[in-house]
Amino acid sequence: MLFVSLYCNQKHKIMAKFYQAVLKPMKNDKEVLESAYPNLVDTKYMPTMKERLGDAECPNCKDEGITNKKETRWMMLADETVAVTQGGKAYIECLDCGHTTHL
Secondary structure (H helix, E strand, C coil): CCCCCCEEEECEEEEEEECCEEHHHHHEHHHHHHHHHHHCCCCCCCCCCHHHHCCCHHHHHHHHHHCCCCCCCEEEEECCCCHHHHHHCCEEEEEECCCEECC
């Protein structure tokens, strides 16, 4: 995934600054939840993946009838993305259709 940031220089010309995200597989649900909720680690308030996402199937893929896949592949959005900075939560995106939701 490529992130683009626009900024103004001293002459007020718009310049583009590019960032590239590297996808790194996460080991298990625990790692995902600890990344999304670092302040809840080792507390009784830490949610489970079932509580947050049910069966973790993408609802958009399900509605669109994308059934030729064995699993739903989710990407955690970077903290610098608009969804996370404005939403104030950890957000994920389906790598198959682009559906975005929060954890």
